[in-house]
Amino acid sequence: MSRPEPRAAAPVTAPPTAYLPAAGTGAAGVGGPFGWLRRPKRATRRGKAFFVFGVVWISLLVLAALFADVIPGLPHFSEKIGTFAQGPDFSSLGGLLGTDSVGRSNLSRIIFGARTSLTIAVASTLIGLFIGVVLGMLAGYYRGFWDGLGTIVANALSALPPLIMLLALVAAVGASLWGITVSLGILIADLYIRVTKGAVLSNAQREYVLAARSLGATDARILFREILPNLIPTLAAVIPISMAVLVVVEGSLSFLGYGIPAPNPSWGGMIAAGADVIRRFPGVMVAPVVTLFLTVFSFNAIGDYLGSRTDRRDAQI
Amino acid sequence: MIAVLRAVGVRLLYGIPVFLIVTFGVAMLAELMPGSPGQAILGDQGTPEAIAAVNERFGYNLPPLERYGAWLTDLFTQFDLGTTLFTREPVTDVLGRRLVVTLQLAGMALVIALVIAIPLSLVTALKQGGWLDRILNVVSSAMLSIPSFVSVVLVSLVFTVWLKAFPATGWVPIAQGLGDNLKYAFLPALALALYEAAFFYRVMRSDLATTLREDFVLVARAKGLPKWRTIAPRHVLRPSLTSLVTLLGVAVGRLLGGAVIVEAFFSIPGIGGESIAAVSIKDMNMLQAIVALGVVIYVVLFILVDLAYAWIDPRVSVK
Amino acid sequence: MTDENVPDAPLLQVRDLRCEILAPAGTAYVLRGVDLTVPHGRTLGIVGESGSGKSMLLKSALGLLPAKAQVTGEVRFDGVDVLAMSAPERAKFLGRRVGVVFQNPMTSLNPVVPIGVQMAEASRFHLGLGKKEAHALAADLLDQVGVPNAAKRLRDYPHQFSGGMRQRVMIAMALTCEPDLLVADEATTALDVTIQKQILDLLQELQAQRRMAMILVSHDLSVVAGRTDEVIVMYAGRVVERKPTGELFSGETHPYVEALSRAIPRLDMPPHARLSTMTGAPPSVFDPRPDAAAAEREDLERWLSAAGGAR
Numbered sequence: 033m034s035r036p037e038p039r040a041a042a043p044v045t046a047p048p049t050a051y052l053p054a055a056g057t058g059a060a061g062v063g064g065p066f067g068w069l070r071r072p073k074r075a076t077r078r079g080k081a082f083f084v085f086g087v088v089w090i091s092l093l094v095l096a097a098l099f100a101d102v103i104p105g106l107p108h109f110s111e112k113i114g115t116f117a118q119g120p121d122f123s124s125l126g127g128l129l130g131t132d133s134v135g136r137s138n139l140s141r142i143i144f145g146a147r148t149s150l151t152i153a154v155a156s157t158l159i160g161l162f163i164g165v166v167l168g169m170l171a172g173y174y175r176g177f178w179d180g181l182g183t184i185v186a187n188a189l190s191a192l193p194p195l196i197m198l199l200a201l202v203a204a205v206g207a208s209l210w211g212i213t214v215s216l217g218i219l220i221a222d223l224y225i226r227v228t229k230g231a232v233l234s235n236a237q238r239e240y241v242l243a244a245r246s247l248g249a250t251d252a253r254i255l256f257r258e259i260l261p262n263l264i265p266t267l268a269a270v271i272p273i274s275m276a277v278l279v280v281v282e283g284s285l286s287f288l289g290y291g292i293p294a295p296n297p298s299w300g301g302m303i304a305a306g307a308d309v310i311r312r313f314p315g316v317m318v319a320p321v322v323t324l325f326l327t328v329f330s331f332n333a334i335g336d337y338l339g340s341r342t343d344r345r346d347a348q349i
Numbered sequence: 350m351i352a353v354l355r356a357v358g359v360r361l362l363y364g365i366p367v368f369l370i371v372t373f374g375v376a377m378l379a380e381l382m383p384g385s386p387g388q389a390i391l392g393d394q395g396t397p398e399a400i401a402a403v404n405e406r407f408g409y410n411l412p413p414l415e416r417y418g419a420w421l422t423d424l425f426t427q428f429d430l431g432t433t434l435f436t437r438e439p440v441t442d443v444l445g446r447r448l449v450v451t452l453q454l455a456g457m458a459l460v461i462a463l464v465i466a467i468p469l470s471l472v473t474a475l476k477q478g479g480w481l482d483r484i485l486n487v488v489s490s491a492m493l494s495i496p497s498f499v500s501v502v503l504v505s506l507v508f509t510v511w512l513k514a515f516p517a518t519g520w521v522p523i524a525q526g527l528g529d530n531l532k533y534a535f536l537p538a539l540a541l542a543l544y545e546a547a548f549f550y551r552v553m554r555s556d557l558a559t560t561l562r563e564d565f566v567l568v569a570r571a572k573g574l575p576k577w578r579t580i581a582p583r584h585v586l587r588p589s590l591t592s593l594v595t596l597l598g599v600a601v602g603r604l605l606g607g608a609v610i611v612e613a614f615f616s617i618p619g620i621g622g623e624s625i626a627a628v629s630i631k632d633m634n635m636l637q638a639i640v641a642l643g644v645v646i647y648v649v650l651f652i653l654v655d656l657a658y659a660w661i662d663p664r665v666s667v668k
Numbered sequence: 669m670t671d672e673n674v675p676d677a678p679l680l681q682v683r684d685l686r687c688e689i690l691a692p693a694g695t696a697y698v699l700r701g702v703d704l705t706v707p708h709g710r711t712l713g714i715v716g717e718s719g720s721g722k723s724m725l726l727k728s729a730l731g732l733l734p735a736k737a738q739v740t741g742e743v744r745f746d747g748v749d750v751l752a753m754s755a756p757e758r759a760k761f762l763g764r765r766v767g768v769v770f771q772n773p774m775t776s777l778n779p780v781v782p783i784g785v786q787m788a789e790a791s792r793f794h795l796g797l798g799k800k801e802a803h804a805l806a807a808d809l810l811d812q813v814g815v816p817n818a819a820k821r822l823r824d825y826p827h828q829f830s831g832g833m834r835q836r837v838m839i840a841m842a843l844t845c846e847p848d849l850l851v852a853d854e855a856t857t858a859l860d861v862t863i864q865k866q867i868l869d870l871l872q873e874l875q876a877q878r879r880m881a882m883i884l885v886s887h888d889l890s891v892v893a894g895r896t897d898e899v900i901v902m903y904a905g906r907v908v909e910r911k912p913t914g915e916l917f918s919g920e921t922h923p924y925v926e927a928l929s930r931a932i933p934r935l936d937m938p939p940h941a942r943l944s945t946m947t948g949a950p951p952s953v954f955d956p957r958p959d960a961a962a963a964e965r966e967d968l969e970r971w972l973s974a975a976g977g978a979r
Contacts, residue, residue: 188644276494310506568841574763
């Protein structure tokens with residue numbers, strides 16, 4: 033059956049909000065691979081506001097996570113700073129967001145938890161990016177065998193219910209940062225394979241590729257110097273979205289108790305603990321939930337904005 | 350008809366390498382597990398002989414590749430997926446039971462999501478820029494950023510703790526009474542539906558808005574046809590069904606695979622709940638079966654979606 | 669093209685029609701005060717280049733623009749002030765009495781609905797016909813427009829028809845409720861030249877049979893030349909010339925019309941002859957052009973610049 037081009041490019045894994053731009057934009061026009069940032073596009077003003085917010089939030093989070101150890105006045109995440117389930121206490125840094133059900137500083141646990149979430153998200157994205165882009169480029173450029181392989185791998189990966197796969201992994205080898213990161217990386221590679229292949233497909237026919245080839249450029253050179261730069265806009269929109277997905281999946285895993293083990297705090301774990309006491313102390317859950325929400329929302333907003341600037345709604349795989 | 354069967358056949362064939370790769374991968378994953386089934390069951394009290402005996406029953410004494418081969422053969426010849434680790438129930442029985450439950454949840458969630466999303470997206474697409482449009486845009490965006498484990502807690506908070514209208518956890522099978530069953534099924538279905546509704550809403554809103562710009566909609570308006578009775582269903586919604594089918598395919602896949610959190614939280618005896626249980630006792634047999642089931646569902650879904658495209662859009666022919 | 673037994677009052681009368689659309693880039697002055705009249709049973713031709721406002725004129729007059737387009741002026745159809753009506757009322761009123769054939773037959777039909785259903789829609793809604801009767805009427809109309817095997821083809825989908833056939837279907841569709849006015853908006857632009865003639869001939873024939881008034885819109889003077897009673901020429905959102913067709917080129921020809929006609933290649937031109945073109949571009953749609961006299965001078969200058977080239 034010839035599949036008609038669905039006008040909506042349906043995202044292929046969990047929560048991406050944007051249409052995944054399945055084809056990249058050409059480099060022709062304003063300045064090189066980043067010229068697309070300067071060209072005016074269709075992003076709405078509100079989309080831009082969310083984008084800016086997202087960038088600010090993520091930056092703050094990253095900074096806090098990086099320098100968590102040296103933030104003056106921030107208690108360690110395992111340190112009891114007061115009685116349990118206290119509300120916000122503005123007199124000390126640790127008490128800003130209140131305490132959890134054991135009396136530890138919510139703020140501190142959130143910041144240290146951000147380390148886990150962000151590290152896993154970034155590392156997995158890098159792994160997935162690497163695998164996905166390589167396979168996607170090969171599939172899109174050479175077609176034939178590589179196309180078949182890439183498609184089968186992508187399909188196999190997307191057939192795996194991510195959480196169940198992770199659980200299987202945890203059952204087998206226990207939860208380790210390394211194990212979780214690699215598995216998530218492999219799972220998210222599916223997204224990158226599809227997106228890259230689509231972008232490469234639409235780019236490989238372009239004149240500048242033919243021109244380069246006629247000048248005797250080797251395939252490798254073409255791939256790296258011509259095509260890869262043109263993938264950047266597309267990937268730039270997808271990367272934040274995959275980060276959002278990964279933060280959620282990691283959160284789900286720790287919510288179930290199978291994430292990175294204690295004593296390291298994790299947002300999912302905090303939410304689970306909060307859920308336990310929700311009847312009596314509904315406030316405990318607020319901090320991690322809001323943080324998680326803002327983080328996922330920020331990544332989505334960033335991805336949406338970047339995606340709307342490179343919007344190409346035709347050309348499916 | 351022949352064409353349809355052949356198209357289905359081709360796709361099934363196409364699904365086989367995927368199935369093999371995935372199940373093989375999981376089987377090899379099980380290799381990484383320290384210890385053996387015998388040790389898991391008998392623990393410290395087991396003598397080496399007893400442990401070996403248990404292992405032999407699980408086929409654990411064979412090298413991994415052979416074990417996988419045996420598993421495959423058993424599956425395809427006798428439809429046997431082995432037994433669970435501790436209770437020694439046939440896996441197929443357990444899966445069958447649990448699949449029904451998960452399917453019910455997924456179905457209910459889909460219905461709720463569609464009922465919410467489709468009419469709203471139609472309304473806002475037909476009246477773009479209005480207050481409803483703007484509010485829903487922000488709300489749906491926000492809802493997409495709420496992971497399922499947060500929505501379960503929120504839903505629970507609102508309906509169980511504050512409103513005291515629905516039970517916190519548990520499940521009553523349909524056989525024991527539809528009313529009770531729905532009472533227990535509602536909250537988990539709602540928790541699942543929240544995300545899907547937001548997702549459907551956004552994509553459909555955009556697609557419907559695009560369809561509205563088509564020439565044939567202008568023609569229908571020039572003919573003076575009523576906006577809501579005729580133009581909306583026939584000339585706006587109907588051509589956008591292809592997108593909806595794509596969405597449904599993605600959503601069903603996601604619902605069936607991702608109901609883990611919801612099922613765990615609400616103690617629903619579905620596939621997701623089973624996978625949690627299997628993890629906690631390290632029943633790799635069960636997990637392998639669940640993953641295999643997941644792949645099968647995926648392939649079947651893939652086929653159904655393609656068939657749906659051909660059915661909906663007369664321009665798409667069954668190859 | 670002419671008929672003696674018609675009432676004197678015009679069928680369609682448009683007075684000072686203006687259309688402004690608020691766009692991100694500013695206010696677009698799409699129509700800057702257009703007057704036109706179509707008597708019963710007569711044919712009006714509307715000519716103009718792309719962007720002159722021809723299509724917008726139709727859409728404004730028929731109330732087919734979205735609410736954010738501000739349309740002012742008076743449009744009277746058979747004496748009734750159409751712009752004063754509410755949108756649903758207007759749709760019901762005009763949908764029955766005006767039939768429109770649009771430009772692109774490839775996209776004017778809903779691809780997922782069978783032809784028969786699309787054709788039956790209008791008669792079922794406006795005339796209250798039942799499903800069977802509506803389909804019978806549709807088959808009859810398809811026959812009249814020259815689609816072979818009409819009854820069977822009602823079940824087909826648009827993609828199963830060629831472009832020319834689809835346009836015939838559109839025409840049949842427009843005739844469903846026996847409209848008093850048939851509007852063909854660039855109806856032949858997207859078709860091959862040979863098909864063009866067929867379609868235009870068909871339109872004329874149908875008009876004569878049914879004593880309809882007709883409006884032919886085109887950017888192509890030649891399409892309009894032999895087939896209309898009166899021609900109005902549009903430029904930059906207003907009417908710059910209005911004449912009975914026969915008199916368009918007799919006497920003093922309007923400079924814009926002159927420029928347009930010079931751009932048409934003719935068989936008796938020497939090979940490689942240069943076609944004459946106007947310099948510059950039409951005024952921007954965002955330019956409010958408050959000074960009428962200055963605007964006229966500017967336009968005149970541009971039209972007269974179409975010198976050179978063979979004649």
